[in-house]
Structure formats: C-alpha cells, structure tokens
Amino acid sequence: MRAIFEYTKGMRDQETHYCPGCTHGIAHRLIMEVLEEKGKLGEAIGISPVGCSILAHQYMDVDMVEAAHGRAPAVATGIKRVHPDAYVFTYQGDGDLASIGMAEIVHAALRGEKFCTFFINNAIYGMTGGQMAPTTLEGQKTTTTVMGRDPAVSGNPAVMCEMLSQLKGAVYVERVALNSPANIRKAKKAVSRAFEVQEKKLGFAFVEFLSICPINWGLAPSDAMKWLAENMMEVFPVKQFKNPLEVK
Amino acid sequence: MEERRLMKGNEAFGLAAILGGARYYFGYPITPQNEVTEFMSRELPNYGGFFLQAESELAAINMAYGASAAGGRVFISSSSPGLALMQEGLSGLASIEAPVVVLNVMRGGPGIGNIQPGQADYYQVTRGGGNGDYHLIVFAPASIQEAMDMIVEGFEIADRYTNPVLIAADGMLGQMMEPVTLPSMDKEYSLEKILKTKPWALTGHKNKRERNVIKSVYLKQELLEEHVLKIFEKYDKAVKELPSFEEVDLKDAEIVYVAFGTTSRMVKEAMELLKEKGVKTGLIRPKTLWPFPREAFDGIDKSTKMVVSCELSMGQMIDDVKLSLKGRLPVSLINRTGGMLLTPGEIVERTLKLL
Numbered sequence: 292m293r294a295i296f297e298y299t300k301g302m303r304d305q306e307t308h309y310c311p312g313c314t315h316g317i318a319h320r321l322i323m324e325v326l327e328e329k330g331k332l333g334e335a336i337g338i339s340p341v342g343c344s345i346l347a348h349q350y351m352d353v354d355m356v357e358a359a360h361g362r363a364p365a366v367a368t369g370i371k372r373v374h375p376d377a378y379v380f381t382y383q384g385d386g387d388l389a390s391i392g393m394a395e396i397v398h399a400a401l402r403g404e405k406f407c408t409f410f411i412n413n414a415i416y417g418m419t420g421g422q423m424a425p426t427t428l429e430g431q432k433t434t435t436t437v438m439g440r441d442p443a444v445s446g447n448p449a450v451m452c453e454m455l456s457q458l459k460g461a462v463y464v465e466r467v468a469l470n471s472p473a474n475i476r477k478a479k480k481a482v483s484r485a486f487e488v489q490e491k492k493l494g495f496a497f498v499e500f501l502s503i504c505p506i507n508w509g510l511a512p513s514d515a516m517k518w519l520a521e522n523m524m525e526v527f528p529v530k531q532f533k534n535p536l537e538v539k
Numbered sequence: 540m541e542e543r544r545l546m547k548g549n550e551a552f553g554l555a556a557i558l559g560g561a562r563y564y565f566g567y568p569i570t571p572q573n574e575v576t577e578f579m580s581r582e583l584p585n586y587g588g589f590f591l592q593a594e595s596e597l598a599a600i601n602m603a604y605g606a607s608a609a610g611g612r613v614f615i616s617s618s619s620p621g622l623a624l625m626q627e628g629l630s631g632l633a634s635i636e637a638p639v640v641v642l643n644v645m646r647g648g649p650g651i652g653n654i655q656p657g658q659a660d661y662y663q664v665t666r667g668g669g670n671g672d673y674h675l676i677v678f679a680p681a682s683i684q685e686a687m688d689m690i691v692e693g694f695e696i697a698d699r700y701t702n703p704v705l706i707a708a709d710g711m712l713g714q715m716m717e718p719v720t721l722p723s724m725d726k727e728y729s730l731e732k733i734l735k736t737k738p739w740a741l742t743g744h745k746n747k748r749e750r751n752v753i754k755s756v757y758l759k760q761e762l763l764e765e766h767v768l769k770i771f772e773k774y775d776k777a778v779k780e781l782p783s784f785e786e787v788d789l790k791d792a793e794i795v796y797v798a799f800g801t802t803s804r805m806v807k808e809a810m811e812l813l814k815e816k817g818v819k820t821g822l823i824r825p826k827t828l829w830p831f832p833r834e835a836f837d838g839i840d841k842s843t844k845m846v847v848s849c850e851l852s853m854g855q856m857i858d859d860v861k862l863s864l865k866g867r868l869p870v871s872l873i874n875r876t877g878g879m880l881l882t883p884g885e886i887v888e889r890t891l892k893l894l
Contacts, residue, residue, distance in 0.1 A: 333746040336609070348752045354741045356608045356753040359631050362601035365593070369605025369613075370741060372563055372589045373730070377743050395601070398594040 299324045301332050303352045312505040312512025314469040318411060319350055321479045325486055335378040336370055338363040342384035343417040361392025364399035367406045379406035386416045389425040389449040403460025403494040407485040413502040421507035425449040428526055448526055452499050456532035462494035464532040468501040470516045487538045501527055542721045548683045549574035549713040552642055555687035558724045559694045561614035562588035565602040567595055570654040571710035572644035575616040596621040600628030607637040608753045610740030612694060616642035619660050620651060629703055630669025634755035638697035641705045644713040647878030655878025656710035661855035664707050665829045672767045674774050675705045677828040679799040683717040691722045700773050707828060711801040782832035785824040791842045792821030797860050798849040799825050802881060806849050809886035833863040847871045
C-alpha cells in the first residue's frame with residue numbers, strides 16, 4: 292500500500308500547546324513540509340516571536356531562536372548576515388509584527404532582506420487573552436474593546452500586505468487563508484514561492500495567513516472558519532500582491 | 540612589528556573591534572559616537588565584514604542578538620540614550636548567553652540630555668537597566684590605548700563568559716586624539732574556526748545533529764530559577780577572576796580618591812597640585828565597574844582619613860565605594876554633572892574645603 296499523506300519530518304513528534312481549533316498547527320506544518328520537500332530542513336533557521344507561537348521551536352525540527360516582542364525581523368537580519376545561504380524565516384503574530392514590531396518589519400522590507408516572514412493574522416491577541424490587535428476589525432469585540440473596535444478611539448486595522456507591497460524591497464507579498472482545504476493548498480504554494488524567492492536571493496518575501504482564534508473569538512472552530520470568510524476576507528482580501536518574474 | 544598611530548578615540552575603538560575579530564557591526568547614529576559608525580561603514584567591508592545601519596538602537600541590538608546567536612563575532616556602539624533603548628536586547632543576550640561587545644560613549648543625561656561627556660550611566664551599565672537577574676561585564680578605559688586593549692580583550696571575555704561585555708567610555712575619550720600602539724590581529728580568523736568553538740550557534744542542523752534552540756522563555760518557574768542560577772555561576776566566577784584596578788600613592792595618603800575613565804586623569808593632575816601644597820593623596824581607579832574591584836580598598840593605608848568619589852554624575856559609583864569600605868571611613872563626593880567636567884583646579888579647591 293502506498294501512503295498518500297505522511298507527517299512531515301520537519302515537525303517533531305509532540306503534542307502542541309495550541310488551543311483546540313487553532314490554525315497555528317496548520318501553518319507550522321505547511322512551512323515544514325515545504326522545507327522538507329526542498330530538502331532544506333538542515334539549512335533552515337527559524338525565529339519564533341513573543342505570542343502564542345513562542346514555543347514553535349518545540350514543534351519545528353530546525354535550528355531556532357526566540358526573539359523579543361516584535362524584533363524577529365531584526366534578529367533574522369543579523370542571522371542572515373552570518374549565514375547568507377541559510378533558509379531563514381520569521382514566524383510572527385499580528386501583535387508582534389503589526390504593532391510592537393511595525394518598525395522592524397517595514398525596515399526589513401525596505402532593505403529587501405533575503406529572508407521569509409510568515410505572518411499569522413487572527414485579528415486578536417491570543418496569548419495575553421483576547422485584547423485588541425492592530426488587525427482587529429472595526430466593531431470587533433475584544434477584552435480591550437468591549438463595545439467593539441471604534442476607529443475614532445482605537446484606529447483602523449493594519450493591512451500589512453497592502454502596505455508592504457508598496458516597498459521595492461518586498462518582492463513577494465501574498466495573503467492566504469487557512470480556512471478550507473483548497474485555501475490551505477494555496478497557502479502551501481505561497482510558502483513554497485516565498486522560500487524560492489529567498490533561495491534565488493531576490494529580496495524580502497512575505498506571506499500573511501488569515502487564521503482563526505476560536506477561544507478568544509468565543510466561537511466554535513467551525514463557526515470561526517465562517518467568521519473568517521465572512522468578515523476578515525472583506526478587510527483583508529486573499530490575493531497575491533507581488534510575485535517576481537523569476538518565481539512561478 | 541608594532542604599529543604606532545595618532546588616532547581619534549572613536550575611530551580607534553572601531554579599529555580595535557576589527558583587530559579583535561569583529562566582523563558584524565550594527566549601528567544607529569548618535570552623538571558623540573558617530574565616528575565609530577562611520578568608521579565601521581568604511582572599514583569593516585575591507586576585512587570581509589558586514590556593516591549595517593539599523594533603523595533604531597532597538598533594531599541594532601536585536602540584529603546583534605541574531606548575529607551572535609548565529610555564531611558571528613559582533614560589535615555595536617551607542618551613547619547613553621541609545622544604550623537605554625538597547626536594554627531589552629542586553630537582558631535578552633545575557634539570558635540566551637550570547638557574546639557581544641558593546642561600546643557606550645557616555646554623554647550627559649537624564650532624558651535626551653546633551654552630547655557632552657558624562658558618567659551618569661554608571662547605574663545603567665552596572666545595575667542592569669534591562670529586566671531580570673543578569674549582569675553586564677563592564678570595563679572603564681581612561682585612555683584611547685586602554686580602550687583599544689579592553690575592546691580586544693572584551694571579545695575573548697564575552698566568548699569565555701557567553702555574556703555581553705560593555706566598554707564604558709565617554710564623549711571625551713571618543714572625541715580626542717592620542718598616539719596608540721595597534722593591537723595585533725588574528726590572521727587565522729575565519730567564521731568556520733569560530734563556529735567550532737560555538738556548538739550552540741544557529742547554523743542549520745545539516746541533518747547531522749539535533750536542532751539547536753536558543754531561548755530565554757522558561758514558563759515553568761523551577762526551570763527559570765535553574766537557568767538564572769546557572770548564569771550566576773558564571774558571575775560568581777567573574778567576581779573572582781575579572782576585577783581590575785590601578786592604585787596610585789596609597790601609602791601615607793591622607794585622602795584617597797576613587798575615579799574612573801577620564802575623570803581619573805583630572806584627579807591625577809589634581810594630586811600633583813596637592814602634593815605641591817603638602818597634601819598627600821592617593822587614587823583607586825577601577826578598570827572594571829562590574830565586577831567592582833572591592834579588594835582595591837583593602838590597600839588603603841592607616842594614614843587615610845577620608846575617601847572621595849570623583850564622578851561626572853550626582854554620585855552613582857559612590858554606592859559601590861561605600862559597599863567596598865563597609866563603613867570603615869567617611870566617604871565624600873566631588874562631582875559635576877550634566878556634561879560639565881571636573882578640572883584639576885576645582886578638584887583641588889573642593890578637596891581643601893573637605894579637609
């Protein structure tokens with residue numbers, strides 16, 4: 292009998308600490324599957340952020356380092372200077388990347404840093420217990436916007452792909468969603484392209500994953516998937532913003 | 540053969556870092572240390588190194604964190620308010636046990652302060668500034684030559700203790716020129732050679748070893764305590780091995796000054812002037828601020844009636860002077876702050892008032 296699906300060697304055989312229904316596990320797996328298929332697990336160096344995925348290094352079987360809150364792109368910049376041929380990636384949530392780490396991600400893109408950033412956007416702070424994120428939608432209820440996010444008080448959602456795709460150094464920018472098997476397959480393709488951009492040293496590659504946080508959204512996982520499709524995709528359209536000619 | 544040059548402090552510091560093997564520098568412009576950043580941008584690529592102007596001091600220290608975790612030999616520099624922004628990274632580097640040499644060309648504070656020389660970062664560099672239990676190993680040079688030697692030695696010590704080493708210079712040392720003898724350069728330098736001594740570094744596991752994980756989060760309190768205790772075993776060793784000081788004329792001294800960095804040079808001139816007036820004075824000059832050379836105070840003579848801490852601050856090192864003396868002698872302060880310097884004349888005048 293031929294196996295049609297196997298657990299990637301890139302993931303360690305270990306239960307994760309993520310909540311039921313969380314999509315971090317899917318994003319982790321896609322990144323590791325792509326690295327395994329490219330035969331590059333041994334060349335990979337990952338940076339985990341402050342947030343739910345700080346312990347990503349417990350699951351991803353590659354060299355990894357934790358970065359202070361928001362600083363993963365700066366840490367990746369330092370690593371890439373020492374090992375220019377390594378497959379370096381940051382894995383960051385919305386609070387980490389689009390709030391406290393906004394300067395670091397924008398300047399990494401401006402410099403055209405030759406690493407990949409995988410951005411988990413679930414429109415809320417997970418680890419600290421459901422506070423407003425920079426990507427929280429207008430009207431969305433969180434523990435710091437109990438009446439719903441009011442743009443007059445707390446501003447508007449950060450649209451990272453739209454922002455970063457304006458910058459010359461960000462050569463690959465794509466937003467994907469982890470809410471259906473078809474979209475997950477597209478997400479994997481995006482991860483693969485991002486690493487190809489790095490392999491060919493073309494510039495900065497950025498993939499945003501629309502993700503769910505059932506616990507802090509107060510929804511069952513299946514309802515959370517629906518909420519993502521019905522609400523998030525309108526503000527954060529799933530599309531490829533930029534793709535260099537050298538990458539198919 | 541030894542090479543002698545007349546060099547500006549900030550450029551000499553940069554050259555010392557290169558000769559000491561630094562190949563990665565991340566900087567952000569801030570006066571009075573800009574010549575370090577400019578020098579590194581020009582010179583480091585000539586030695587096969589990498590220079591990068593970061594978007595902030597916060598980014599610079601975190602780039603240093605990444606490069607050091609990847610096994611590179613890293614040098615960074617800043618000045619007081621910039622160092623304040625780097626505290627997050629310094630705490631992180633101490634926790635992940637990664638070596639880096641940090642130069643602080645100190646200026647007046649608090650706040651934005653000014654760009655004149657100062658020593659009011661004493662607390663910032665010796666008492667942390669970042670969160671949690673950790674120390675920086677801190678050297679205080681009094682000349683450009685000494686700063687160069689300390690920077691070169693700093694890389695070896697940072698590697699040995701896997702901890703950040705900080706060189707506390709000041710705007711005076713950074714901006715003046717002095718003749719220096721260049722430290723010799725390791726001709727065999729290569730990243731491969733360095734990586735062999737750093738099995739913990741991030742290189743990619745190449746499918747040949749277990750993955751390396753560099754972390755500072757320990758969610759279980761027992762594990763974090765264990766981690767901190769392990770780091771402090773190194774600090775206990777540092778307290779035994781590293782304290783360093785210069786002593787001058789302690790025998791028969793009536794007054795003993797304690798001063799570091801450029802202030803110690805003003806004090807030495809004041810001591811000559813006081814000798815002419817028949818006042819016998821001595822000097823303890825800490826070369827390490829952490830660990831503080833407490834044993835230096837055992838050498839104080841019975842003739843000494845008073846110890847005077849001379850500082851360009853409102854009195855910060857004076858705490859360590861008092862801790863070292865354990866109440867044996869009265870301690871006074873002769874100081875200026877806000878970027879003002881102590882002149883030998885002022886030290887003499889204020890000393891005579893103390894008598």
